[in-house]
Amino acid sequence: MNSLRTLLVAAATFLAVAAHQSIVLAEEAQCTCRYCESGAARAAFGVDLGNDGPHYAPVRKVDVQHIKLDITPNFKERTVGGKTTIRFVPLREAIDVLKLDAVDLSITSIEASTPVSEFDTTSKDLTIAFAEPIPVGQESWVTIEHHCQPQGGFYFRTPEMGYPKEDTHCWTQGESHYARQWFPCFDYPNEKSTTEVICHVPSDMTVISNGRNLGESIDPATNLKSVHWLQDKPHVNYLICVVAGYFDKLEDAAGNIPLGYYSQPTLSKHAAASFQDTASIMDFYQKEIGVAYPWHKYDQVTIRDFMAGGMENTTITTLTHNTIFTPATENIRSSRGLDAHELAHQWFGDYVTCEDWSHLWLNEGFATYYTHLYEGEKFGRDAMLYGLYRDATNRVLPGGANDKRPIVWKKYRNAGEQFDYRAYPKGSWVLHMLRSQLGEEMFRETIQSYLKEHGLTTVTTPELQAAFEETSGRTFDRFFDQWVYHARHPDLKIRYRFDPKLSLAQITLEQTQKVDDDVMLFHFPATFAFLCDGEMVLHTEEITDAKHDFYVALPSKPEMVQFDPEYTLLTKVDFDKPEDLWISELENAERAPGRILAISALAKKKSNKAIDAIQKALETDPFFGVRVEAAEALGKIHSDESRAAIRKTAMPSDARVRLALVKATVGDYQPEKVAELLEAAQAEKNPAIAAAWIEGLAKYSDAPVTQYLIASLDKQSFRNEIAEAAVEAMRKSGSSQYVPDLTEQVALHADSYTTRGLASLLRTLASLSDEKPEKLQSLEHIAPHLNDARNDVQKGAIEALGKLGLEDARPILQAYADASHNEELSKAAEGALAAITKQSTPQPTELIELRKQMQDLEKSNDSLQKKLDELEKKLEASEDVEKKD
Known part of the structure; x- marks a missing residue:
């Protein structure tokens, strides 16, 4: 009897092992490495592993009244050190411990108004224990001396990093929780305080910060200049900002508000056009909002390779240097939208701030909507509605189709998840619907009341709802419930x-x-x-x-x-609707979105009558956005009739419409027209439109086109726009014939490329490299850029090695995959390793043999299962006999 049981257990064990082997074989047919799994895990859990909410604003144990920062950035070593003094008052109960956010800070010493018995640091925080409790209401302070080489929050742009020496600068970025990476603080937006910054830099540098400049002085011993700034109205911690380095400055004013525009010396000659709207935006907002600009001054500073478009630090907005453009692009490039968005934040986000990130739309939705309102003020109502239309069709409706997250959502894993279409364009649309229902005047009264009641404080959505209800005398429970607290549309x-x-x-x-x-x-x-x-x-x-x-x-x-x-x-x-009704709407609708929706509907019908109506709108509609959409629609129809309609349309004077028409022209494959297309491309003077011609020509392999693309690599243009378009065209072509020219660009002209352009160049060289000798040569040119101090270039080089598919690159990539100091590069390396593994998967004959092994094993498993079933029946029968006996 025992032998029967032993045989049964052994059979079951073997069956389990065999089944496991089947699974392993199936997995190995797809991937033979561990990197995919680890990369997927990191992507799924993000930085706050296991903490998926709900998130609420932390309970404040003290009221922070003032923060004083005395810092010295070291541009050579890319470090920052100094002292932070925090003045605070305990709130509901006496405290004997003060806990501050502090990521990887080296704490040298701590002094306080109450003696410190001990302090302790971890990689995330600083805990200070006082010798005796500090009573409720007693004003106290701590001064912490610290030093760090920050991985975030404080950034440098120096010659050692590949930037022009004359553009050397550093800056800070606090939102959402990055200030803690360079000074100890309460790093959450439900705490406001006044702030003070003293920054020590080389004497020929400029320092810009929040509030008012209290003065400058030179230390004769160090020759460092000390610049002292004071923000005497409370604001949240993430809005503290310091920018220091070499800048050229332009000055302006909006009434009695001084405006300063700072840009890098290599870019400053083009800067004036980028800030030409600031004063008029300021004037419009004060009139429209009904609350005067609440701060002392307003500065804007461009940052080389800023991680976003802009950041609305109180009185000092930091902007991507890409906001600067040249007149050569006519009206295609503009800083107006970015300028208007960030300036609106000085009221919505800075003066009144969301209490926690689940209510972020109170910052970003307002800034997005008031940008549209300014566009309407400057160019008419159609311009405002066109912005809302593009937000809806390009972001909100596609993004929200299968998304069950509402605007106010607390189950995020990290704050970055909140900065998406829900906070920005959907939040903007909520405000637009409220304004449409209440009327413009009552909407203004509501916003004025909301800001005056909550100025210099933090808020949540119920405060805004209450303002609408108090002003209008009606309830908005259902409106906010369906649009803000529930998902979708x-x-x-x-x-x-x-x-x-x-x-x-x-x-x-x-x-x-x-x-x-x-x-x-x-x-x-x-x-x-x-x-x-x-x-x-x-x-x-x-x-x-x-x-x-x-x-x-x-x-x-x-x-x-x-x-x-x-x-x-x-x-x-x-x-x-019938086609005639859509054509009538295209001809008669008063507002641009109605005419654009008619174009979209007619494009789907693709009839000659519909194409004629769209082409007529392209030539005659009074609003540029309708003409742009008409050109794009014709380009997507892909018929002989639509191509004929495009060709018969004269090139418009408005560069925005011309760009759309060019993209439509080169969208289809027309080999019989290649000489004509090439001639038009060569004649184009606007670099933004020339870039569209270049990328559109990627589908042709004719010798003249090839020569034109190669010649474009050496064509001078602002921010290397033409050359980088040529690289993109070469990538799209998929032709290895461009590898020698791309190699030359990497070897001799890498410095002329923008950061993103160089990363693209490396990826393109790798993707077009063909045979192994060519791949090995490309590896030699790509690998040195793994040491570039610019994160985007490093990432581009890592991804390029993955595209090469060489096992020779695996040890290099593994080192980056194992690195823990930079999650973005680590994830890129894991992806590159997976790409190499995928390219080295078994050949078809090997796969066939592998599948055969799996089928044989499955058959064996089936046979074994039958035997196991028989053994189980025999065992049951034997047990029945024993019971009877």
Whole structure:
């Protein structure tokens, strides 16, 4: 009996092992390394591993009243040291321990108003124990001497990093939680205090910070200049900013508010155009918002290879250097939107700040919407609505289609997850819908009241809702519930019929989105416009059900039937109308979004009549955005008729429309037109449009095109735009014939490329390298850039090694994959290793043999399973016999 049990256990064990071997073989058929798994794990969990919320603002044990920073950046070593003094008051109970955020800071000494008994540091924080408790309400202070070589929060741009010596500078970036990487602090936005900065730099450098400049002095012993700044109104910790280095300055004013524009010396001759709108934006915002600019001054400073577009530090916005452009691009390039967005933050985000990151839209949604309002102020209502249209169609509707996260969402793993379409364009749209429902004047009154009540404090969404309700006298519970606290947007299916006998328009409006705990059935006003014999009839229905039928009496059969004519509702619409009604909307809709939606619908029909209507709009519509969308639509139809319509359209004077038309022209493969296309490309003077011609020519392998692309590598242009477009065209071509020329660019002209352009150049060289000798040669040119101090170049070099697919690169990449100091590079190395593994997978014959082994093993498993079943039956029978005995 025991032998039978032993045999059964042994059989089961063997079966389990065999099954495991089947799984292992199946995994090895896809990948034979461990890097994919580790990379996926890191990507899934992010930096706050295991902490997936909900997140709330931490309880404040003390009230921080003032922060004083006395710092000295070392540009050669890229370190920063100094002293931080924090003045605070215990709140609800006496404290004997003070805990501060401090990431990888070396603490040299601590002094305090109450004797310190001990202090302790970890890689994340600093804990200070006092010899006796500090009573509630007693003003106290601590001064901490510290030093670090920051991995974030404080950044350098120096010659050793590949930047021009005359552009040397450093700067700080606090949002969301990066200040803790260079000074100890309470690093969360529910704490506000006044701040002070004293920065010591070489005497020929400039220092810019928050608030007012209290003065400068030179230390004769060190020849360092000390610059003293004071921000005497409270603001949150992440808005503290220090910028120091070599800058050229332009000055302006908006009323009595001084405006300063700082840029790198190598870029400054082009800077004026980038800041030309600041004063008028400031004037408009003060009028529109109804609250005067709340700070002493407003500075803007460009930063080389800034990690974002801009950062709205209180009174000092840091901007990407890419915001600077030259007149050669005509009206294609502009800093106006970035300028307006960051300036709006001085009210929304700086003066009134979200209490925690789940309410980030109170910062970013307002800044996004007021950018659109300024565009409308400067260029008319269509310009404002066009911005909202592009936000909706390019970001909100696609992003929110399958996203169950609402705008206010606390289950993020790290704060960076909140900085997406929900906070920016969807938050903007929420404000637009409120303004549309209340009217412009009542909306202004509400915002003015909200800012005056909560200025210099932190807020959550209920404070904003209360402001709307108090001003309007109506409840907004349902509105905020469906748009802010629940996910998504309504999907509408609209059907229209006309009863000629009764002269009635029948409308059926159905919400087709899936309604569940995360997505509500929306309630909203739906407005329709009917054009009857030249007269516009408007009708608004309050939609409360999943399906809503209604009738509208009309004087005659309408020539146009339009939904949401003022463009006031964030929704995806399926409106099935006859072609003639869409053409009428394109010709008669007052607002640009209506005409653009008509173009989109007509492009799907692809009829000759539809193409003619779109081409007419391209030539004659008064708003540039409609003409741009018309050009893009024709480019996507891909028919002989649409190509003919593009060719017969004269090149417009507006460079934005010209660019769209060029992209449409080169979008299709037209080998019979290649000489004509090449001639037009060579004649183009605008570098932004020339770049579009170059990239469009990538699909042709004709010798003249090849020569043109190679020649473009050496063509001078601002920020190397032409050469970098040629590199992109070569990448798209997939041709190895360009490898020698790309190799020469890497070897001799790498310094002329932008940071992103050089990274792209390295990846392109790798992807086009063909045979192994060529790959090995490319490896020699790419590998040195792994030591570039610029993160993006390093990442590009790592990704390039993955594209080469050489086992020779594996040890190099493994070193980066194992490095823990830079998660982004580590993840890039893991991806590159996976790419090499994928390229070295078994050949088809080996795969066939592997599959055969798996099939044989499965058959063996099946046979063994049958035997196991028989043994189990015998065992059961034997046990029955024993029981009977």
